[in-house]
Amino acid sequence: MSDRSLERAQVPQIRPASYASAAIFKPFIRLLSFFAKEVNEIRRQPRLVLSLLLGPFTILLLFGAGYQGSQPVLRTAIVVPPGAESDLDEETLAQIGGLNFQLAGVTSDREAALAQLRNGELDIVQIFPANIREQVLNGEQPSVEFVYNQINPINEQWIQYLGYAEVVEINKSILLSTTSSVQGEAQTLQTQLSDMREQLDEVDSGLSSTDPAELRASIRRLREASGALALAGMATGPQSEELRGELVQLQEDLDTLDQAVSEGRLEEQQEQVRTTRDRIARLETQIAQFNALSPGVIVSPLQQTYQNLTGASYDLMTYYAPSVLALLVQHIAVTLGALSLVRERILGATEIFRVAPVSVTQVLVGKYLGYTLFIGAITALLVLLTRLLNIPFLGDPLVFAGLVLLLTLASLGIGFFISAISNSDSQAVQLSMLVLLMSVFFSGFFLPLENFSAPVRAVSYALPLTHGIAGYHDIMLRGAMPGEFTWAALGTIAAITFVGALAGAWAQFRKVVG
């Protein structure tokens, strides 16, 4: 060592200027250094912010404005075979078919309709059977054939459900028509029952005065009318079995009386006359009751009514708006977090941190602070925007702020963890996109959580967005406090991801700089 340097070795130890600062404030100053740095960096990247914010917002706005409901529009043609027109009222068919499907037309040309289906000009061809009435009267159940050409399982489910509903409606229409017709025939039977009862009254009071030929003619008419009514299926009401039994019994009574009249021993059948007369009286009452009912009540005795405790449901755009807000918060937080640590590493700033008196925890917490403030401001702006679109906000803003905070922390945790395990910013972006994709599928954003099996639902619950959507809906649309599960789940995700991100960042910081 030279004399000069020996001389200098004696100089008093230097106290760095920073030592003069109170040690107690230093951790806060370091923490705030990252806070200020992140805020400054973000505000210098307006394009990044716009792409993060406006990109998903525009897409979802388009969705909200353009989405017209979950039921697909399916083009259909109805094929009525030649000769079936007498059984099927085309106008009614077209009316019912048009309820669930977009009716392209009613035709008797089955092959032409199927060719259109194959060419993609139609989605469904409905082929109705011929001789419906005949088959029904033979006790058969003819089918309406729905032919389609689908690879989309959801559309297939819709076709089968809508086809079922259509056939139910057609059956109902047939029943209504039949019931009206039966009521007409019952009216005729009522008259004949009345005539018959009067004649039987006469027989009962003085049998000799009744003309046997006239009596037999009345018996024959009544037997035909009651037989036809029983066959026509009058028995469609609640008393059907009893009525059918009475009609069958009446037929037997009439046969006995007819036999007795023809053999000239009607006086021996006094008891049978009274029994028949009483049965006719009961039938008259029952038929009167049957005719008093409207065909609609007989065919559909039960109707449904609906009551929504919230008053009324919202339109689709309003319903999806809170989900969109939650998705934006998660997406921005995950993306910012994911790019954060990996960029420091690529830039080489980690090398400075390794030498400086700053801990990994301070780096991470400082970043949490900066990004949380930024996302808070963005959320406030978005809520104001939704208010301009008349999206309701019924809940407590403070509770909402708490929920946004937890959602942000949980999402940032996922982002930082991604950042800690990524080797490049493109890898970080890729993983962020994967989280976005998972969120759209599994968070209940589009598909209800109940549609997933239990193991897959665990993935849903691991996503902050799942709980964010539930909480946002509760606060904004119901004006209610989110459930305990929402708070607990978000808190747990935030805590676990913080620990994961810290461990990952620590490992990265300790890793040798390349």
Added chain:
Amino acid sequence: MSSTTTAVIDVRHADVVFTGDAGVHDLTMSVEPGTIFGLIGPSGSGKTTSVRLMTGIYPPSRGEVTVLGRTPRKFSPRTREKIGYMPQLFTLYPNLTVMENLNFVASLYGLGYFRRRKRLEELLDLVELGSARKTLGRQLSGGMQRRLSLACALVHNPQLIFADEPTAGIDPVLRGKLWEHFRELRDQGRTLLVTTQYVGEAAYCDMVGVMRDGRLIHVDTPEGLRKHALGGEIIRLVVDPAHVVAAGQLLYRQPFVNDVNRDRAHPGLLFVYVDEASEALPAMFSVLNDNPEITVQTAEEYLPPFDDVFIALMEQADAGDTASTPALTVIDERAVGS
């Protein structure tokens, strides 16, 4: 080479091994307080790795490293506050202004906002970035980025400064100014370890370590280094051209002369290699005075540039001989051989 416990940096037989033979090997050096230690060597010679070893970024795979009395991997925050570090590459934020970058680093070291203001102004003046305080990092030229990095390393007024090629890409005038500031810092009692590829900057250092292929091949003062490279000191002698050969032969026979070289491009010019120029000059004059036909025009100690010293050292290292052998390339021809 000293290895006393008063050394601010003490490295003993330390290795940092990467894939293959890359890294540093058997590094042994110490840096005394209040000195400037320059690490000089070609690109890839292990300078940056050595600095990272001493700052705790790389752990040694063998050997011991002590900086400010502590093992670098276990530096406490208080120890870290005493260290300033300027990495080789620009590691600051392209989307922050010069002032924001400085403020950020100042905050990292715990400097309060009001306390740091004057300091930041001083540093901006020092690195001549006062007019660029609102310029974004990405808009700075390479030289400006180096200056900003240096300002960040000095922002907390550290006791020990590691500067990895602080003058790379900086114009000569500012380079001179920075070295002047480094020397002021040293005079205040601070210790600096500076790496550089500008061999001439060795002259500003108190001690210089020459690195090659991951090994520290020589540590000495700049003067000692020059002497080692040249195998002694050189006297530049100009005589009348007609007697230049006679003068050379005469001097070559003297016991205090190690060698004599003649420069054909400059008739009458001789380079005389001796152990100590101050002792050899009077003896040389005495010998030449005894030969009146030889007229001495000028005689002075010759200090070749450090670039030449460095090249000589590298050539010696290539030849596997670190003993003093005259190898100065400025002399094109041996005038007198035995």
